[in-house]
Amino acid sequence: MRIRPIQTPTTSTRFTRQSLLILCFLIMSIFPIQVVPSAEHHHSEKDAQFRGKQGEVLWIEVPVNNPQAQVSGTLFKRHIPFFPLTDTRFAAIVGLDMQDPPGVQNMSITIQTTEKTDHLTYAVNIVKEDYAVQHLTLPKNKVDLDAKTLKRVRLEQQEMSKAFLHIGTQPLWTSAFLEPIQGTVTGRFGSRRVINGQTKRPHSGEDIAAPQGTPVHAMNTGTVAATMDHFFSGKGVVIDHGLGLFSMYFHLSAIDVQTGQAVNKGEPVGKVGATGRATGPHLHWGIRLNGARVNPYALTALPLDMKGRP
Ligand SMILES: [Zn+2]
Known part of the structure; x- marks a missing residue:
């Protein structure tokens, strides 16, 4: 059993706040203002990383903005339902099968609300267990x-x-x-x-x-x-x-x-x-x-x- 603290997805901030404001102003002056529907958001490959042995369980948490969200994950085609822990966090106990192949496997997570769907990818490093x-x-x-x-x-x-x-x-x-x-x-x-x-x-x-x-x-x-x-x-x-x-x-x-x-x-x-x-x-x-x-x-x-x- 391993529990890893959740790592909140980070956005690299290459611009200072001021330069962003100038950039926004420039863009807005060039293009007419339009409301962009935020339908699908895909985050980077390594939004968080977890590690566990074959046959172990992982407690995995996901940050959410909307407590009404539907959150689920997929690991090796296995459906993993998440449940609300607080207004801003969902959680799941994720099982690693005794014969899951060792190595890094991506678990895809979908956070669905009425307005949008967010996708996260969590890397799960499955470590080989020595069975007798x-x-x-x-x-x-x-x-x-x-x-x-x-x-x-x-x-x-x-x-x-x-x-x-x-x-x-x-x-x-x-x-x-x-x-x-x-x-x-x-x-x-x-x-x-x-x-x-x-x-x-x-x-x-x-x-x-x-x-x-x-x-x-x-x-x-x-x-x-x-x-x-x-x-x-x-x-x-x-x-x-x-x-x-x-x-x-x-x-x-x-x-x-x-x-x-x-x-x-x-x-x-x-x-x-x-x-x-x-x-x-x-x-x-x-x-x-x-x-x-x-x-x-x-x-x-x-x-x-x-x-x-x-
Ligand atoms: Zn038995």
């Missing part, structure tokens, strides 16, 4: 899927992506994010997995081992976006925290909430189990942020105040 390799041995039928199971898994993947579709316009989180359970991390976020000798997709969450039946708490306030019982993830709960931020709790032995239900930060949503593809009782804890798979600990590390602001 994890070797696992699992029952063959949980790895080499038969046609029927493969079909089931594909349908469940579609069902899961639907859970992430709703993009709320306001943050639902209140104050800092918490760890859903206390336990031992047994599977790190981002680890490259070799299961029964085959290289599989990297691990998109944190696995925390805890006794069967341990209550699992919502890491922040939100709405239950979905509950499920899937082949891989077992019994699971997805919570929508607004603005495209979702937390996931998998392999539960019991689900204690229903889809559409509002949950408070710290409220129990289910119990630790070993449902789905699991070698023992543990919580798989994951985050989806604007479509990016980010480390849940990147969120708990955000130093947010009682209003959920840094």
Whole structure:
């Protein structure tokens, strides 16, 4: 997690105020006065710069003149909604996916009001994270899927992506994010997995081992976006925290909430189990942020105040 102070776009002032006034006077005497509609404003390539590792989150703020503005960003085609922080600032938590290519990437930001549209470009320097390799041995039928199971898994993947579709316009989180359970991390976020000798997709969450039946708490306030019982993830709960931020709790032995239900930060949503593809009782804890798979600990590390602001 990195937080960089916002850098307000600067205009290079090559003219003194006086010479500008003379210049304006000269121009006005040559050309008739006309009202120029200010439709589109493009700022320079480096209006601000940010830096973060793969799987981390960035708190990004944008200066605005109009609190009624609509502000959104795009990074790797991922839509990032900004929300009003004050009358003159909008903010977003931006996720860097665990597999985003390292290097400098431009995030384009649009500030739209009824009068005009402003465009800013923020440079995001994505730094490579060193992920560990994890070797696992699992029952063959949980790895080499038969046609029927493969079909089931594909349908469940579609069902899961639907859970992430709703993009709320306001943050639902209140104050800092918490760890859903206390336990031992047994599977790190981002680890490259070799299961029964085959290289599989990297691990998109944190696995925390805890006794069967341990209550699992919502890491922040939100709405239950979905509950499920899937082949891989077992019994699971997805919570929508607004603005495209979702937390996931998998392999539960019991689900204690229903889809559409509002949950408070710290409220129990289910119990630790070993449902789905699991070698023992543990919580798989994951985050989806604007479509990016980010480390849940990147969120708990955000130093947010009682209003959920840094
Ligand atoms: Zn896991």
